[in-house]
Amino acid sequence: MTTAENGIPDWLIADDAYDPPKDRENFITKTILKLMGVLSSAREDGKIRPEGASPAVKMIGILYVIVLTALCTNAFFLYCMLAICLARYCILPAKHLGRILRSALAAALLSMLILLPAVFLGQPSTMLTVSLKVFLSVSILSFLSVTTPWNRLTGALRVFHVPNVFIFTFDITLKYIVILGDMCVNILTAMKLRSVGRNRDKNASLSGVLGNVFLRSREMAEEMYGAMQCRGFEGEYYSMKKKLFARKDILYVVLMAAVTLLYYFLEKAV
């Protein structure tokens, strides 16, 4: 009523009755969501301030605990580890807590599902212990990735004497996952917005998205080499060495020693 007075024609005000036929584009949505998940965790990572022990010590400790968890035959040890881990997770910020639990619970539930037939094959305790072990290992690993910035982790790889080329590649990969992922999301979103209704070419253009990303990534690699050369890159990659141990790591080492003692005591006792 009021709009007609302003000179807007009626056909612009009338409701559109266009109802485009639905098309199957689940795969685009699924892919976008998956990529977005990775991108958001990568972006969140930039905000993390390193906490606790130094990354190298943390990494060694966590690998050690995962090995012990895998080797142990005593359920009591597993439950002790569960208690220790949960106690540590308790004091994390809720956002981190949610991320850790989401991935760990998903892994544990999946493994329960996979191992369910084993219950009927006469191996009921395997389902419980393996699922618990899966929960522990996955949650410990995601604890590491949630509390440590990723570039610190690559630095920690130096301690394991991983060759420089490998660390260099790892670093570039982490950066380019974000760049390429962003590119994919943009292309996919553009594709989704432009194809209204039924579009037969949608499936075919999937190959175009990745093909394009591949071609672009090659170009970017060449450009990156050019940029590196301009900054004095001669083919040798150096990573800065940092102090391996800090004073706050002592607590970590003590905890590891306690866990080791518990492990040996309980394995003997079985």
Added chain:
Amino acid sequence: MHIPENYLSPQTCAVMTAVMIPVWVHAVKKIKVEIPKSKMPLMGVAAAFSFVAMMFNVPLPGGTTGHAVGGTLIALLLGPNAACISVTIALLIQALLFGDGGILAFGANCFNMAFVLPYLGYGIYSLIRKRTKTDKGRLVAAGVGGYIGINAAAFCAAVEFGIQPALFHTASGQALYCPYGLSIAIPAMMLGHLTIAGVVEVIFTVAVLAYVLRTSPGILPDASREQEAGKSGVKPLVILLVALVCAVPLGLLATGTAWGEWGADEIASVVSKGKALGYTPEGMTKGFSLNALLPDYSIAGLPEVAGYILSAVIGVLLLIIIFRIIAASMKEKVNFQKQKISETSVKGN
């Protein structure tokens, strides 16, 4: 196909990692020769590409989707050695940062997806490619290579799963890791991969290769280099055989110590596991009971109270975590309804 933690015994994981080390060394050496200094960043970008490619859902007839590994595709585009390193780093990032695939099982996952898949897929591709010269032949070769590559990788994973219950179990026969033998693991893995995952891999490989061929064919490795690579395509298979032969005594050694470990406390574990077998099904029908949660918590020298205390501690911690998450999710909610009502009430006044 990512093998999670604790489905393979640590001993198997150690053997698989030991097998992968010469492969990695070989791949890095080859890359240093094949790829000039100026292409060094390409390895990282390629790894990022393979990581992103693994996240692409491929639409399947029937409305479902699946995701491909893409190892063969990367091998076709960059050569098998670069593919090996790229997929390895993609797998490492998945295991370390996203909890996808175990960190102990990393060696085994790399063996299946970064070694068997790209090298075999590439070998078969170049074998067929030699016979045909057309672009169509090239696509067929890529499809066949991808299909056989992913199925071979799945078969390796199935064998790794399948040998677990035979090698690692308690004295009473309860499996310590993956409980399914070869007779279950192989059909279960292969059924999915021969049908759905294999098809996804073929669609993915052929479609992207076709696109690259159409838009910029010059970027693919040229024929002369390809034939050279085809020759060296046999070499990895020889290395695989040698590595496996070397690994067999290692595996026996590993299982030997494992058996020794459990042999010493055989009697005790027979008793406790026998008990576990007796009551757990009952516990499962009744839901969670303390017995079901702590199958063998009776420990010599430790009072039974310890089990109760421990479960109480775990329970309290779980409650704290649950309430913290609930509290966090409450905060984020904004009540738009309330605002609307107040607006209308203002208007009414």
